[in-house]
Amino acid sequence: MSGRGQPAAFAPGTPVRVRLDWPETRGPVHIRTPHYLRGKPGTVVRLLGAFPNPEDLAFARPAEDRPLYHVAFAQDALWPDGRRGDRVLVELYEHWLEPAP
């Protein structure tokens, strides 16, 4: 939890979108953002803290602290058979989030 990374950019309640990016198609990676969230809209619920970026730790590279959030998604926005009103809560690093358009 050192201050090496940037300060948290998103406050609770902020609408965000998960980056529509597929680094796994470009070479060996380790990422913690599940495929079914890419490009999907969600809402920041809370900041969980800042943690060394696992995408670097996985390759034993120096890892900068990155803010980690709980982000909520409407289940029926992820899957056509999702139940309206149910939500999915996922831990996501800030560099996977962008402000909602």
Next chain:
Amino acid sequence: MRMDTDTLRAHHDLGGVSKFLCEKVDIEPHALTDFDKEVDALRQILGMKRVVSVDELRRGIEAIPEDEYHRLSYYRRWVRSLTDNLIRKGVVTEAELRAALDRA
């Protein structure tokens, strides 16, 4: 949308994959074998000694080719990743590993 996601995802990224709507997921607890416990202990020692981190373990598991990945048990994936990591880092060589396996 879903088709794209299913095509582009890495093979280990199984959350929300549509085939599990039709396939029953086994959620019964599994008893740990002696092998499982030994692999877990090895991982803990390598972690404590800062030789292989959990993140490196996971990267190594995700790098196992798809057919092998689905064939291997949970802890066999671990031992496969630990072995790859130790060889990559030069902690053991492939020759040493083969010699040790021949003696076993």
